[in-house]
Amino acid sequence: MLTFVQQLLNGLTIGSFYAFVALGYSLIYAILKLINFAHGDLFGLGAYLGYTVFVYASGVVGRTLGLWGLLPMGFAAAALGTACAGLVIERVAYRPIYPIGRLPAVVSALGMAIFLSNFIMAVWGPRYLAYQESFIPTGFWQIGEFKIRVLQVLILVSSLVLLGVLYFVVERTTFGAAVRAVALDRETAALMGIDFLKVIRFAFAVGPALGAIAGVFVGMYYRQINFTMGWVYGLKAFTATILGGIGNIPGAMVGGILLGLLEALTAGYISAAWKDVFVFAALMLLLIFRPTGLLGEKVAEKV
């Protein structure tokens, strides 16, 4: 029972990383029908930006405001910096290419992914960097034999809040309706007075910002980051996106959490080495029976 709860908690934590990153894929896919392969590396960039701010600010800010003053700074800087990077990528690598077609845009996305990971390597070096204890919440609560880490609670609560806010914005506000309208039918959305570029900018700012927050959390959770992390997480999150149904916001969240749970439970009960085998086998089975993913919309494709 104890292992089960512990694995469940681990699964939810990893799952929320995937969900954060998956949202970026899904948002951009919904609007542009483009798989932004650079998204995973934007997530990596976020982890590095957060790291840098923490390292440089931990001295002064850490002493005066303490850890809980330092954390918001690091997250905000990572999110803002990565959002800007997302906007620049959209402008430079995608916008000139959309009119040509989808395949060239995919190539451009892959190119941006390679560029970004190499950029990270060139700036921060190829070796693992350690997220130090001085900027990680290390506390925990002990309930009997059961241990809850403050960091895990922080990760789960902030994902719940942020994903909830995004869900509310997209599903309940008029701007969100505009985003969904652009995803359904860009031409008619323009006739409603909706500025397509504004919606694209929203996706390319919010997606990477959420990815960056996940990147910082991953750094804190595993205590180390590397320039290849974007590729690994990008791939897993992309899997989560497909699992949940691409182009669907709640789907990305559900897919991410489910993937994390599957991984953690396989690792806990079967074998950590075999977790990817089980996860991808489950994915294949799901896709055979539900090709559009768990929450994939059948209607949207018909329109």
Next chain:
Amino acid sequence: MLLRVESVSVAYGAVEALKSVSLSVEGAEIVAVLGANGAGKTTLLKAISGLVPVKSGAIVHDGKKLHGLPPHVIARLGVVHIPEGRRVFATLTVEENLNLGGYGCPKEEVARAKERVFALFPVLKERRRQLAGTLSGGEQQMLAIGRGLMRSPKLMLLDEPSLGLAPLLVDQVFSTIVQINKEGVPILIVEQNARKALSIADQAHILEVGRLVLSGPARELAADERVRQAYLGGATYERRRRIRESRAAGEAPDPRG
């Protein structure tokens, strides 16, 4: 003069879809553009609303140059284009569709416009929480028109509002259009249903493979022999009418007409 289209040409690659088309909408009137499939009717409306770029010529609305502006800016100027095939956002609710029609307008204005639309189409009020894709074809056309009314249009561009609707619904849609026009909204309508369009229009134009071939008051065009032959069915129409009448009289229709 409200809308002036001046020798506008539009090309898709090497194919010229519109060749130096000029027309105008003078005031709160209904102007109809008729023509066969592929004549360039939809292209004309898309050029006005900015969905396709104008190759040469000018489009001026209310003294403001429209050509070259992006479509969302043109929409916000009050030039409302209701596209062919209704194009409602199927997975959005009826109410969300309407709200988007007034996208960017102040909240109170949207609320007021929505009440007006609900008064015009009570069925939309009943179904406001339903997904637009679940509405019938006629209801979707009402939603498309209602959505267009959300921005208090200064000019309404209507593309084939009768397409795919049962005759009874066609009549309903056209009487709604007349009603909207009576409230002061100028309308530029393109239609394949020439008879219907001519019956409500003040001015009419005939478009043939990208060129305007005939223009004039709708009543004159309806009486024009060439128009009757080509667009009002000519002899075919007469035959259909006889068949209908004989059916109504309870006789077996004569297949030879």
